[in-house]
Amino acid sequence: MDLELSDDQVSLRDGIQALLAGRFDMERVRTGFDRAMYDELAEAGVFSLISDGFVWADAAIVFEQLGEFCVPGPLVTCAITGECASHVETSTVAIEHVSTVDYVYQIADTVTRAPASSFSGVASDWPLDPLTPILKVGSGVFGESVGDAELAQAFRRRGTVLTAAFQLGMAQRLTTMTVDYAKSRVQFDRPIGSFQAIKHLLADMVVRNEVARAAVYAAAAHLDEPDESGLDRTIAVAKVLAGEAAVVNGKTATQVHGGMGYTWEVDVHLYLKRAWLLETHFGSAESRCDDLAAILSA
Amino acid sequence: MELRYSEAEESFRATLREWLEHSLPAVPPQPSREDWVARRQWDADWQRRLFDGGYAGLNWPKEYGGQGATPTEQLIFFEETAKARAPYVGANFVGTLHAGPTLIEEGTGAQKAAHLPNILRGDEIWCQGFSEPGAGSDLAGLRTRADRDGDDYVLNGQKIWCSFGQIADVGEFLVRTDPDAPKNRGISWLILPMDLPGIEIRPIKTALGSSEFCEVFLTDVRVPVSQRVGAENDGWRVTNVTLKYERGTAFVSELIDSLRLCRDAAKLTSDAAHLRELGHCYAAFDGLWSLTKRNVSQTSRGTAGAGGMVIKLAYSEARQRFGELCLRMLERDGLHIEGNELVEERLRTLALTIAAGASQIQRNIISERVLGLPREPR
Numbered sequence: 001m002d003l004e005l006s007d008d009q010v011s012l013r014d015g016i017q018a019l020l021a022g023r024f025d026m027e028r029v030r031t032g033f034d035r036a037m038y039d040e041l042a043e044a045g046v047f048s049l050i051s052d053g054f055v056w057a058d059a060a061i062v063f064e065q066l067g068e069f070c071v072p073g074p075l076v077t078c079a080i081t082g083e084c085a086s087h088v089e090t091s092t093v094a095i096e097h098v099s100t101v102d103y104v105y106q107i108a109d110t111v112t113r114a115p116a117s118s119f120s121g122v123a124s125d126w127p128l129d130p131l132t133p134i135l136k137v138g139s140g141v142f143g144e145s146v147g148d149a150e151l152a153q154a155f156r157r158r159g160t161v162l163t164a165a166f167q168l169g170m171a172q173r174l175t176t177m178t179v180d181y182a183k184s185r186v187q188f189d190r191p192i193g194s195f196q197a198i199k200h201l202l203a204d205m206v207v208r209n210e211v212a213r214a215a216v217y218a219a220a221a222h223l224d225e226p227d228e229s230g231l232d233r234t235i236a237v238a239k240v241l242a243g244e245a246a247v248v249n250g251k252t253a254t255q256v257h258g259g260m261g262y263t264w265e266v267d268v269h270l271y272l273k274r275a276w277l278l279e280t281h282f283g284s285a286e287s288r289c290d291d292l293a294a295i296l297s298a
Numbered sequence: 299m300e301l302r303y304s305e306a307e308e309s310f311r312a313t314l315r316e317w318l319e320h321s322l323p324a325v326p327p328q329p330s331r332e333d334w335v336a337r338r339q340w341d342a343d344w345q346r347r348l349f350d351g352g353y354a355g356l357n358w359p360k361e362y363g364g365q366g367a368t369p370t371e372q373l374i375f376f377e378e379t380a381k382a383r384a385p386y387v388g389a390n391f392v393g394t395l396h397a398g399p400t401l402i403e404e405g406t407g408a409q410k411a412a413h414l415p416n417i418l419r420g421d422e423i424w425c426q427g428f429s430e431p432g433a434g435s436d437l438a439g440l441r442t443r444a445d446r447d448g449d450d451y452v453l454n455g456q457k458i459w460c461s462f463g464q465i466a467d468v469g470e471f472l473v474r475t476d477p478d479a480p481k482n483r484g485i486s487w488l489i490l491p492m493d494l495p496g497i498e499i500r501p502i503k504t505a506l507g508s509s510e511f512c513e514v515f516l517t518d519v520r521v522p523v524s525q526r527v528g529a530e531n532d533g534w535r536v537t538n539v540t541l542k543y544e545r546g547t548a549f550v551s552e553l554i555d556s557l558r559l560c561r562d563a564a565k566l567t568s569d570a571a572h573l574r575e576l577g578h579c580y581a582a583f584d585g586l587w588s589l590t591k592r593n594v595s596q597t598s599r600g601t602a603g604a605g606g607m608v609i610k611l612a613y614s615e616a617r618q619r620f621g622e623l624c625l626r627m628l629e630r631d632g633l634h635i636e637g638n639e640l641v642e643e644r645l646r647t648l649a650l651t652i653a654a655g656a657s658q659i660q661r662n663i664i665s666e667r668v669l670g671l672p673r674e675p676r
C-alpha cells in the first residue's frame with residue numbers, strides 16, 4: 001500500500017512540469033486552445049499515456065500538472081477518446097471547442113459521436129471561461145455509435161478521475177499564487193499574510209488540497225486495479241473533493257488578492273472560471289454527493 | 299502508487315482478524331459511562347488481552363516490550379480493531395501513546411523499568427496534567443510551581459481538563475521549575491504518582507453530562523527529584539519527543555467509525571437534502587481515510603507531508619458537520635441520548651475542535667509550518 005508517488009512517477013511529474021513551464025506560460029495559455037497546442041501536447045504523449053504503457057495513476061499525475069498550468073482545451077476528452085474531441089454528457093445546449101476539434105462525443109448511457117463540423121448554432125461572444133469557446137446549439141445529432149453502456153461507464157470513470165486530477169492541480173496552483181501574494185502585499189505596515197483572518201483562509205486551502213490529492217490518487221490507483229468493488233465510490237469522492245477544492249480555492253484566491261483579484265489581468269479568474277466549467281463535467285460535487293448517498297443507501 | 303498491501307501485511311491482517319474473532323466474544327459488555335471503577339477495569343482488561351495476544355505497544359521498540367511494528371501494520375491494526383468494534387484505547391491512551399514513548403526516549407533505566415512493563419500489561423493507568431486554568435492553547439504559560447527542596451520538588455498549583463484523572467495511578471505533569479526563564483524554558487516534565495499527599499482530584503461534568511476530565515489541585519505535594527524525566531527546565535522539549543511516534547494513524551479508529559455511522563445514518567432518511575449532505579460527509583471521511591494512508595506511506599519512507607497537521611483539523615470539523623446532520627435527520631427521535639449513539643456522539647464530538655489543539659491553533663500551525671507565513675505572537 002503506497003499512496004505516494006514512486007520514483008518513476010516523480011520523474012514523470014517533473015518532466016511534464018518542466019515541459020509545461022517552458023512552453024505553456026500564462027501568456028500562451030491566454031491565447032486559448034488551438035490545433036498547434038493539441039499537436040504539441042499529443043506529441044508530448046499527454047493523450048496516449050495508456051497506450052504508451054503508463055497506468056491511470058500516471059495519467060492523473062500528468063493531468064494534475066496540466067491543471068496547475070490551467071492549460072486550455074478538452075484535454076480530458078482527448079485523452080479518454082484518443083481523438084481531438086470535446087464531449088457533452090446529457091445536455092447539448094452548449095458545446096465546447098467546436099471549431100477546433102474533429103469530433104464531439106456524447107457520453108451518456110452509451111457513447112455516440114458526430115463530426116464537429118455537423119453542429120451549427122451561435123458562437124458565444126462572451127463565454128464564462130474565456131479560454132473555453134462555447135457554441136450554443138438547439139440540439140445535436142450524435143449519429144454514430146461508438147460504444148455501448150460498458151464503454152460509456154469506462155469513459156465516465158476515466159474522465160472523472162482525470163478531471164478531478166486537473167481540478168486538484170488548479171486548486172494547488174491557486175494556493176501557491178495566493179500565498180505568494182499574501183507574503184508580498186503589505187497593508188498596515190505588514191504583509192497581509194500575517195493577519196490571522198488571511199492565514200486561516202490559506203490554511204483551509206491547504207486542507208482542501210491535501211485531502212483532495214489523497215482522494216484523487218486513491219481513485220486513480222483504483223482504476224488500475226482489476227477489482228472494481230468500491231471503484232465508483234472512490235471516484236465520486238475524488239470528484240467531490242477536487243471540484244470543491246478548485247472552486248472554493250478560486251473564491252478564496254479572489255478574496256485574498258483584493259481588488260487585483262477582480263481584474264482580468266490577474267490569472268485567478270481564469271482558474272476560477274475553469275473550475276466552474278469543470279463542475280459541469282462528469283458530475284458536479286452535488287450530484288456526486290447524491291451518487292454517494294445512493295451507494296450508502298443501497 | 300499501489301493500493302495493494304504486501305503479503306506480509308496481509309498475513310498480519312489475517313492473523314489479527316483471527317485473533318479478534320477469537321478474543322472479542324470474551325469481552326464483557328462496556329460498563330456505563332459513570333461507573334469509573336468498572337471502566338478502568340474494562341480498559342485495563344482489554345490492554346491485558348492485547349498484551350497476551352502480542353499486540354501491546356505496537357509502535358514501541360521491541361527492546362522495551364513493544365512489537366516494533368511498521369507504520370502500515372499499525373494502520374491495519376487500528377483499521378481492523380475499529381471494524382471489529384473492539385474496545386477503543388480508552389484509559390490506556392496517555393500511557394501507551396504518550397507517557398510510554400516519552401519514557402522510552404528520555405527516561406532513566408529505573409524509570410523505564412518501573413513503568414513500561416506496567417503500561418503494556420494494563421496494570422498502570424496514566425493521565426496527563428498539562429493544561430491549567432490560565433494555560434490552554436498557550437500551554438507554555440503554565441504556572442504550577444515546583445520548588446526544589448533537597449531531593450524533592452514541592453508542587454503548588456492547579457491543573458485542569460485532566461482526562462481519566464479520577465482513575466489514574468500516575469500522571470505526566472508539566473511544572474515550572476524556573477519562574478524567571480522565558481516561558482518555555484523553565485518547564486520540567488515529572489512522573490507524578492497520583493496518590494501522593496496534597497493531590498486533590500475533582501471531576502468536572504462535561505456537556506455530555508458525564509465526568510470525563512478533572513481538576514487537579516496540588517498543595518505542597520512532595521515529589522522526589524528522581525521522578526523528573528529529562529533535564530531540569532528541559533520539559534518543553536521532552537513533551538515533544540513523542541512526535542516521532544506519530545505516524546498519522548491517530549484518527550484511524552475514528553474515521554472507520556465515521557464511515558460506518560454514515561452507512562447507518564443513510565437508513566434514517568429519504569429526504570434528498572439530507573442525503574446529499576450525508577454524501578458530502580462521507581466524501582470528507584473517505585478522503586481523510588485516503589489521506590491517512592498517504593500519510594502512512596510517507597512515514598514509511600521516512601518523509602512527512604502536511605497530512606498529519608491536516609487530518610485533526612479536517613476530521614474534527616467534518617465529524618461535527620455529520621453530527622449536526624444526524625440531529626436534523628433524527629428530528630424528535632433525537633431528543634433523548636440513551637440508546638441513541640448518534641446523539642451521544644454529537645455531544646462528545648463538540649470537544650474535537652478544542653481538545654489537543656483548538657482548530658484556530660491548528661490553522662495557525664498549518665499556515666506557519668506548511669506555508670511559511672509570519673508567526674503569531676507567542
Ligand SMILES: Cc1cc2nc3c(=O)[nH]c(=O)nc-3n(C[C@H](O)[C@H](O)[C@H](O)COP(=O)(O)OP(=O)(O)OC[C@H]3O[C@@H](n4cnc5c(N)ncnc54)[C@H](O)[C@@H]3O)c2cc1C
Nearest residue numbers: 426427428429434435459460461649653654655656658659
Ligand atoms: C475533552 C477534552 C479532554 C482534554 N484532556 C486533557 C488532558 O487529559 N490533559 C490536559 O492537559 N489537557 C486536556 N485538555 C485540554 C485541552 O488541551 C485544552 O482545552 C486546549 O488546549 C484549549 O485550551 P483552553 O481550553 O484553555 O482554550 P483557550 O486556549 O482559552 O482557547 C479558547 C478559544 O480561543 C482560541 N485561541 C486561543 N489562542 C488563540 C490564538 N493564538 N489564535 C487564535 N485563536 C486562539 C482557541 O482556538 C479557542 O477557540 C482536554 C480538553 C478537552 C476538551
